[in-house]
Structure formats: structure tokens, C-alpha cells
Amino acid sequence: MSQPGTATAVVPGQRRNHPDGPVRRGFPPPAGWLPALTRRRWAVAAALAAIGGLALLVRSWQIDLFGFNSDEVVYAGQAASLAGNPGYTDLFPVFRAHPMLFQAVLSPLLRSGEVGMGGRWVVAVIGVLTVLAVYPLGARLYGRRVGLLAALLLAVMPYHVIVTRQILLDGPMVLLSTLTLYCLVRYVQRQELAWYLATAGMLGLTMLAKETSVVLAGSVYAFLALTPRVRRPVRASLLVLPALAVVFAAHPVSQALAGGSNSGRNYLVWQLFRRPNHPMSFYLETVPAAMGVLLLVAAAGGLWWARRRNGWRETLLLSWIAVPVVFFELWPVKGFQYLLPVAVPVALLGARALLLVPVPARLRWPG
Known part of the structure; x- marks a missing residue:
């Protein structure tokens, strides 16, 4: 038998694996030892907590400084009417315009009394969840560093901050579109x-948040058409399309059951044929500054700098950008927030580009 303090033979079944080698039972690990994987997880969790806190701060700071704009009044009033609030049921028809997914989420807060700023807080929290959702998406595409940096860039991006401080449908829609993008990435990888099917279901929910997000189906199609490496079985596609239709069917079916089909059709016709409300240069004049010109330059520069390494990831993100930009540029009706789904892929491409810049080893993220 060995003496205390001397080497001890390792009995089969008594060792457990960790990055620094086997640890024998009965002997505590060295002082200060912590598995590298655990350290990385805690570091990522701390970074995400800080980014989420920053995102919430910039979205909630003086959130009630200004009153509701016209769109906020409509959506908040619809939510109150959906909840049966007697002060709003006669003023805001439930089935008048968009699908009611977000209004249904908001309605429990508006069952009675006057509509206050609670709806803005709900959207602000949804904005923070979108920031946090960018991390697993970026980590899947490019690694933890890009995921964290992209989340930070979206957290402080004026475009996303401005929209997610208001009771608008675009903030919730972008959270769901980010999850759709994540599911599509998982499909490509697995x-x-x-x-x-998850991609189709999430896209259906995205369309229920705001029907204009149907343009993202074009992004998915463009990506699949441009990426031969992705398997596209016909039978699987025949299952996916009905899944998408079934999820989105909640909107027209609920309209029909409530007797609001005519209102929905009239609104759709009005939207398709209404007069232009902005010149063709509107997005070029407003959106780049709101996203950050330097971020856009970095994203474009990174694509050019690493052009020989570009692959399906960049094709996916560019498809997610190009289709909405082209569609809403050609559509006569323009709204400042319509291009918000583009913010997430821009943040990811910008983060990727910034991390292409060489940095000293001592300043790199561990692991």
C-alpha cells in the first residue's frame, strides 16, 4: 500500500476525464482548477448578461418621453379590443389590418383601464430577446466570438433600438425571423x-407577426437555389410547404370565423394599390445612417477581404438581406421600420469582418 503523499496506482473505473488529465478518486483537484469548458461557459454567460443589460438600458431609457404615434395607437387599441376592454372594443376593430399574434400576446395587459406604456416595455423585452438570440445564430455560423460581437452590435444599433422602443409589429417579427434563420442554419448543418419543418413553422409564425415578412420566403428560396450543397428532397418540401400554410392559416381562418374577411381583403387591396408615400431614395437616405455606416462598410469590406473563403453562410446572409431590400425598394409604400429584418445579418457580417482583423494573442477570447 502506498504511503500518503506518494503516487497512487489508478484503479480501472476510478478516473474521470477532464482537460488536464485523469483525476484520482479521493484526491481533490489542484487549487484554482476549473475545467476549460466550464470557464468558457461562465465567460459567455457573463458577456451575454452584460450585453442583455445594455440592450435593455438603451431601449428603456426615457421610454415614455413621447406619446404614442398613430401606428402604436392602432396596435395597442387592437390588443385592448381583443382583450375585451370596454373602452376600446367599439373604436378598434380586431380584424382590420395585420395578423394578431403580437396583439394577442399584449392583450392580457390591457383587459381594463387606459392603454399605458406597458406595451412599449413588452416590445423592449422582445428586442432584448432578439439581441440574445443573435448569439446562438452567430455561434453556429462563425463561432462564439462572432456571436457575442454581433449581439453587442445589434444591442446598440440605433435602427433596432428605435423600432423596439415602440409598439410596432416589426420588433416581434424580427425576433421570429431570427429564430427562423437559426432553424435554417441548423437544417443546412444537420x-x-x-x-x-422547424424553419417552415417559424417562418409561418413570423408571417403571423407581420404579413410583410412573407418576403423572407423569397430569401429562403434564393438561398436554396444558390446553394447546391444543401439537400432539397422533393418529398420533404411537399411536407414543409403545408406546414408553413397551416401555421399562417390561423390568420385568414380566424378572420373568416369572426366575419372580418371583407375588412381584411379591403385592407390588402388598399395596401397594394395605395399611392407612394416616400421617394425611391427613402431607404438609402435613412436606413444606412440608422444601421451605422461604419458597420455597413465593415460588412461589405469583410465580404470582399475574405471573398475566397465565402461560402453558404455568406450566401444565406446576403439572401436574407437582398430580397427584402429589393422588394421594399420596388414597393411604392415605404416605412422606416420595414427593413428591420436586415439588421441581424448585417450585424453578423459586420462582426465577422471586425474579427478578421488580426489581434495580439494575449487579447484574444480564450478558447
Whole structure:
């Protein structure tokens, strides 16, 4: 038998694996030892907590400084009417315009009394959740560093901050579109039908948040058409399209059951044929400054700098950008917030580009 303090033979079944080698039972690990994986997880959790706190701060700071704009009044009033608030049921028809997913989420807060700023807080929290959702998406695409930096860039991006301080449908829609993008990435990486169906289901929910997000179906199609490496079985596609239709069908079916089909059709016709409300240069004049010109330059510069390494990831993000930009540029009706889904892929491409810049080893993220 060995003496205390001397080497001890390792009995089979008594060692457990960790990055620094086997640890024998009965002997505590060295002082200050912590598995590298655990350290990285705690570091990522701390960074995400800080980013989430910053995102909430900039979205909630003086959130009630200004009163509701016209769109906020409509959506908050619809939510109150949906909840049966007697002060709003006669003023705001439920089935008048957009699908009611977000209004249904908001309605429990507005069952009685006057509509206050609670709805803005709900949207602000949704904005923070979108920031946090960018991390797993970026980590899946490019690694933890890009995921964290992209989340930070979105947290302070004026475009996303401005929209997610208001009771608008675009903030909730972008959270769901980010989750749709994540499911699509998982499908490309795993080639599993479950993720293909999840992509369709999440896209259906995105369209229920705001129907204009149907343009993202064009982004998915463009990506699949431009990426031969992605398996696209016909039978799987025949399952996916009905799944998308079934989820989105909640909107027209609920309208029909409530007797609001005519109102919905009239609104759609009005939106399609209404007169232009801004010149063609509107997005070029407003959106780049709101996103950050330096961020856009970094994203474009990174694509050019690493052009020989560009692959399906960049094709996916560019498809997510190009289709909405082209559609809303050609559509006569323009709104400042309509291009908000573009913010997430821009943040990811910008973060990727910034991390292409060489940095000293001592300043790099551990692991």
C-alpha cells in the first residue's frame, strides 16, 4: 500500500476525464482548477448578461418621453379590443389590418383601464430577446466570438433600438425571423427533416407577426437555389410547404370565423394599390445612417477581404438581406421600420469582418 503523499496506482473505473488529465478518486483537484469548458461557459454567460443589460438600458431609457404615434395607437387599441376592454372594443376593430399574434400576446395587459406604456416595455423585452438570440445564430455560423460581437452590435444599433422602443409589429417579427434563420442554419448543418419543418413553422409564425415578412420566403428560396450543397428532397418540401400554410392559416381562418374577411381583403387591396408615400431614395437616405455606416462598410469590406473563403453562410446572409431590400425598394409604400429584418445579418457580417482583423494573442477570447 502506498504511503500518503506518494503516487497512487489508478484503479480501472476510478478516473474521470477532464482537460488536464485523469483525476484520482479521493484526491481533490489542484487549487484554482476549473475545467476549460466550464470557464468558457461562465465567460459567455457573463458577456451575454452584460450585453442583455445594455440592450435593455438603451431601449428603456426615457421610454415614455413621447406619446404614442398613430401606428402604436392602432396596435395597442387592437390588443385592448381583443382583450375585451370596454373602452376600446367599439373604436378598434380586431380584424382590420395585420395578423394578431403580437396583439394577442399584449392583450392580457390591457383587459381594463387606459392603454399605458406597458406595451412599449413588452416590445423592449422582445428586442432584448432578439439581441440574445443573435448569439446562438452567430455561434453556429462563425463561432462564439462572432456571436457575442454581433449581439453587442445589434444591442446598440440605433435602427433596432428605435423600432423596439415602440409598439410596432416589426420588433416581434424580427425576433421570429431570427429564430427562423437559426432553424435554417441548423437544417443546412444537420440535413435533418425536423429542422426543415422547424424553419417552415417559424417562418409561418413570423408571417403571423407581420404579413410583410412573407418576403423572407423569397430569401429562403434564393438561398436554396444558390446553394447546391444543401439537400432539397422533393418529398420533404411537399411536407414543409403545408406546414408553413397551416401555421399562417390561423390568420385568414380566424378572420373568416369572426366575419372580418371583407375588412381584411379591403385592407390588402388598399395596401397594394395605395399611392407612394416616400421617394425611391427613402431607404438609402435613412436606413444606412440608422444601421451605422461604419458597420455597413465593415460588412461589405469583410465580404470582399475574405471573398475566397465565402461560402453558404455568406450566401444565406446576403439572401436574407437582398430580397427584402429589393422588394421594399420596388414597393411604392415605404416605412422606416420595414427593413428591420436586415439588421441581424448585417450585424453578423459586420462582426465577422471586425474579427478578421488580426489581434495580439494575449487579447484574444480564450478558447
